[in-house]
Amino acid sequence: MARVDVIGNFTSDEVLVLQAVADGTYFVENGVPTGAVDGANVTFTLASNPNPNDSLKVYLNGARLKVTEDYTLSVSTLTMVTAPLTGSLLLVDYRFSPI
16 A cells, blocks of 8 residues: 655645556545536546546535436536536546556
8 A cells, every 4th residue: 555645735626536556446535526616517528447437536615415316427428417506516536547
């Protein structure tokens, strides 16, 4: 097991990606999907396709959302049931394979 020390703070536009050497899996934590958080937009795009799909965890203002109840996923497109209000913080965690 490796240790990673992060010094400083990430901005809302930065994503921490760690590589698991053993199986080639990458992890995204506190990723910010692209798309306007403006109270009207319901479609957001992830930087990569979650693999497996059920590794995706979506958080809105710190509360974890539920798949099908709050959002759906199609490849790398996240579609919210209700548009997040302006100023809301939408974050995602997931695994993916670079291959």
